[in-house]
Amino acid sequence: MxxxxxxxxxxxxxxxxxxxxxxxxxxxxxxxxxxxxxxTTRAVAAAAGLQPPAIYRHFADxxxxxxxxxxxxxxxxxxxxxxxxNPSDPLExxxxxxxxxxxxxxxxxxxxxxxxxxxxRGTTSAxxxxxxxxxxxxxxxxxxxxxxRVEEHLAAAIIHATARGAVLTWLSMSDDQRDPALLTSLRExxxxxxxxxxxxxxxxxxxxxxxxxxxxxxxxxALSNAEQHLLNEWLGRIAADG
Amino acid sequence: MxxxxxxxxxxxxxxxxxxxxxxxxxxxxxxxxxxxxxxTTRAVAAAAGLQPPAIYRHFADxxxxxxxxxxxxxxxxxxxxxxxxNPSDPLExxxxxxxxxxxxxxxxxxxxxxxxxxxxRGTTSAxxxxxxxxxxxxxxxxxxxxxxRVEEHLAAAIIHATARGAVLTWLSMSDDQRDPALLTSLRExxxxxxxxxxxxxxxxxxxxxxxxxxxxxxxxxALSNAEQHLLNEWLGRIAADG
DNA sequence: TCGAGGCATGAATCGATGATACCGCGGCGA
DNA sequence: TCGCCGCGGTATCATCGATTCATGCCTCGA
Numbered sequence: 001m002x003x004x005x006x007x008x009x010x011x012x013x014x015x016x017x018x019x020x021x022x023x024x025x026x027x028x029x030x031x032x033x034x035x036x037x038x039x040t041t042r043a044v045a046a047a048a049g050l051q052p053p054a055i056y057r058h059f060a061d062x063x064x065x066x067x068x069x070x071x072x073x074x075x076x077x078x079x080x081x082x083x084x085x086n087p088s089d090p091l092e093x094x095x096x097x098x099x100x101x102x103x104x105x106x107x108x109x110x111x112x113x114x115x116x117x118x119x120x121r122g123t124t125s126a127x128x129x130x131x132x133x134x135x136x137x138x139x140x141x142x143x144x145x146x147x148x149r150v151e152e153h154l155a156a157a158i159i160h161a162t163a164r165g166a167v168l169t170w171l172s173m174s175d176d177q178r179d180p181a182l183l184t185s186l187r188e189x190x191x192x193x194x195x196x197x198x199x200x201x202x203x204x205x206x207x208x209x210x211x212x213x214x215x216x217x218x219x220x221x222a223l224s225n226a227e228q229h230l231l232n233e234w235l236g237r238i239a240a241d242g
Numbered sequence: 243m244x245x246x247x248x249x250x251x252x253x254x255x256x257x258x259x260x261x262x263x264x265x266x267x268x269x270x271x272x273x274x275x276x277x278x279x280x281x282t283t284r285a286v287a288a289a290a291g292l293q294p295p296a297i298y299r300h301f302a303d304x305x306x307x308x309x310x311x312x313x314x315x316x317x318x319x320x321x322x323x324x325x326x327x328n329p330s331d332p333l334e335x336x337x338x339x340x341x342x343x344x345x346x347x348x349x350x351x352x353x354x355x356x357x358x359x360x361x362x363r364g365t366t367s368a369x370x371x372x373x374x375x376x377x378x379x380x381x382x383x384x385x386x387x388x389x390x391r392v393e394e395h396l397a398a399a400i401i402h403a404t405a406r407g408a409v410l411t412w413l414s415m416s417d418d419q420r421d422p423a424l425l426t427s428l429r430e431x432x433x434x435x436x437x438x439x440x441x442x443x444x445x446x447x448x449x450x451x452x453x454x455x456x457x458x459x460x461x462x463x464a465l466s467n468a469e470q471h472l473l474n475e476w477l478g479r480i481a482a483d484g
Numbered sequence: 485t486c487g488a489g490g491c492a493t494g495a496a497t498c499g500a501t502g503a504t505a506c507c508g509c510g511g512c513g514a
Numbered sequence: 515t516c517g518c519c520g521c522g523g524t525a526t527c528a529t530c531g532a533t534t535c536a537t538g539c540c541t542c543g544a
Contacts, residue, residue, distance in 0.1 A: 016521075041502060053504075054522050062502065109361065117359035119351065119413040143457035150427065151481055152453070157411060157424045158431070165407025169399060171361040182399045185392065189400070189435035193427050199454075206458040213451035213480075220448040222483035223476060231476055234465060238455075241464035261492095283531060293494050295533075304531065 020058045020068075023048045027069045031110050039066070066114060067125050073111045074127040077104050090142045091195060097138045098163055098187050101131065105167030113171065116164050135159060146199035146209065155194045162190040210238040262300045262310075265290045270311045273352050281308070308356060309367050315353045316369040319346050332384045333437060339380045340405055340429050343373065347409030355413065358406050377401060389437045397436045404432040452480035 026047035030038050041062065045052040059065040083100055085093050105112035115121065115128065139155050142148050148155060166186045170178060202212070214235040217228060268289035272280050283304065287294040301307040325342055327335050347354035357367065381397050384390050390397060408428045412420060433439060456477040459470060 019521085040500080042500085051523055052502085053524085056503070057521055113359070113361050116410065116414075117355070117361070119355050119359070119410060121414075140457045143453045146451065146454040148453045148457075150423070152457075153419075154421055154423055154427065157415075157419075157421065158427050161407035161411035161424065161428055162404065162431070163407070164411055165403035165405070168358065168361060168410070169403035169406055172358075172363075173399075177395075177399075179396055179399065181392070181396055182403065185396065185400055185435050186403055189404070189431040192434060193431035204458075206455060206462040209451055209455035209458050210462075213448060213455050216448040216451050220452075220480050220483060222479040227476060231473070234469060234473055235455075237464040238462050241462060282529085284529085294531085295495090296493065298532070299492065 016058075019048075019050070023050075023055060023058060023065070024068050024072045027065060028073055028111070031069060031114070032108065035110050036114055039069075063121075067121075067127070070111060070115045070125055071127040071130070073108055074104070074115075074130060077107065085138060085141070087141065090138070090145050091147060091191070093138055094142055094159075094191060094195070095187060097135060098159060098190060101135075101160075101163040102166055102183060102187075105163070106170065109171050112167055117168065132156065132160070142195065144209070145204060146202075146212065147195045149194055149196045158193055159190055162186050162193075207239050207241060210235040214239065261290075261292070265292075265297060265300060265307070266310050266314045269307055270315055270353070273311060273356070274350065277352050278356055281311075305363075309363075309369070312353060312357045312367055313369040313372070315350055316346070316357075316372060319349065327380060327383070329383065332380070332387045333389060333433070333439065335380055336384055336401075336433060336437070337429060339377060340401060340432060343377075343402075343405040344408055344412075344425060344429075347405070348412065351413050354409055359410065374398060374402070384437065389439070391436060391438050400435050401432055404428050404435075449481050449483060452477045456481065 023044060027039055027044045030043055030047060041052040041055055044065070045055055048055075055065065059068065081100065081103075083096065086096070087093075105116075115125065121128075135156050136152065139148065139152050139159075142155075143152055150158070163186075166183055170182065214232060217232060217235075220228070223231060265286060269281055269286045272285055272289060283294045283297055286307070287297055290297075297307065301310065323342065323345075325338065328338070329335075347358075357363065357369065363370075377398050378394065381390065381394050381401075384397075385394060392400070405428075408425055412424065456474060459474060459477075462470075465473060
């Protein structure tokens with residue numbers, strides 16, 4: 001029997017990618033059901049149907065596996081929600097994005113605590129980067145509509161920090177302490193911190209923004225007279241272009 | 243020699259309380275200098291001058307020791323700052339309290355991550371409770387002065403959550419990403435969420451329009467690549483100026 | 485002053501964890 | 515068809531948190 005020895009037990013056939021997926025999902029399942037401590041090489045290996053050392057054929061170390069679990073959980077959540085942005089109302093889009101981030105945390109407590117509880121993990125993780133990317137996209141549309149009150153990266157940091165604080169604080173409270181108003185309060189605080197009460201530009205698009213900036217140009221102090229002069233000419237061309 | 247055998251080595255004399263303190267300070271020192279992973283029973287015992295099992299004569303398990311370390315670090319920080327509240331201006335007092343909480347986090351990264359990074363630890367910790375107590379005191383004075391906009395416990399949760407998000411986000415960023423404006427923005431967002439103070443309406447200056455135009459730049463066709471490049475830099479300066 | 489009990493100390497040890505070295509089998513390409 | 519790369523399994527290591535047990539000091543009481 002040329003292939004019997006491998007098929008007769010749990011491991012089963014399947015390519016490398018499939019085994020990798022099985023390991024990740026086993027780890028994610030353990031993390032979700034029994035918490036961070038339960039995710040050991042032995043427990044994951046047993047749940048995935050292979051021996052502990054085999055895990056290291058797919059992941060350099062435990063941290064890499066956990067990063068993969070984070071990415072998997074994040075992608076799964078996004079796929080289930082398939083939240084499409086609404087270009088017509090960027091402000092409501094901002095709220096929806098914040099809600100989405102918080103909902104992810106509340107739906108995956110152990111995973112979220114692992115991703116955003118340990119400060120060192122954040123930067124390198126792919127899931128972290130992915131979350132920031134879609135956040136920056138929403139912020140860009142907000143900026144294009146003239147709603148943004150602060151610089152884009154600062155806005156992203158504010159949004160992220162409020163969501164992070166909201167989720168971790170919520171998770172650390174007992175049931176009787178949890179007040180849904182905390183989440184809405186933090187969200188609205190974030191909105192007022194990030195956006196203007198009225199958009200700074202009336203007409204959408206580059207032309208409208210150029211007209212608005214040209215009108216407000218005399219107040220600025222960051223540019224020299226020569227720079228301002230040239231900028232003014234360019235703004236005129238952009239405004240006429242629209 | 244009735245007491246010589248105990249004095250001739252590192253352990254030294256002193257009561258039970260002193261040994262306990264030495265263990266806590268050794269653990270706190272290890273945590274601050276080498277991070278969370280370095281705090282093992284063996285390392286702590288070696289630094290404190292006793293055998294690993296002796297630690298369990300003072301603490302039920304590792305978690306209890308870490309809780310004691312948290313309390314010690316928190317008390318030490320508070321004693322060093324000896325920040326006395328200013329009854330005359332409860333609003334500025336609120337800001338000072340928030341700043342204090344954040345400064346504690348930035349000054350003790352590993353300790354803060356341990357205290358507020360793992361959601362499960364929060365509730366039981368004595369240091370956590372102590373922080374909440376002085377926070378509630380400040381909130382009460384705020385309420386007495388008629389400044390409070392929301393219920394006291396909700397206010398405490400908002401303050402705590404914003405500080406928590408601020409510190410953990412700050413700690414997870416690399417040096418070049420850290421913008422002090424993040425901390426002030428979050429603090430002011432907290433103030434407007436908690437108090438009746440109206441947010442200062444900033445006039446729609448050039449900064450907002452500059453941000454809008456920057457976001458819409460890729461659409462425009464009136465400028466060459468070189469012109470657009472320079473324009474982008476100028477817009478960044480104007481946006482940061484606001 | 486002397487004896488007895490309590491308690492901290494220290495050595496040895498346990499179970500479990502993350503990680504590694506080595507071997508054998510299989511599939512894929514030359 | 516042969517050889518090689520790679521995957522999984524067995525055996526094993528170093529270290530971690532935590533426990534057990536015997537020893538000896540320290541204190542309290544007679």
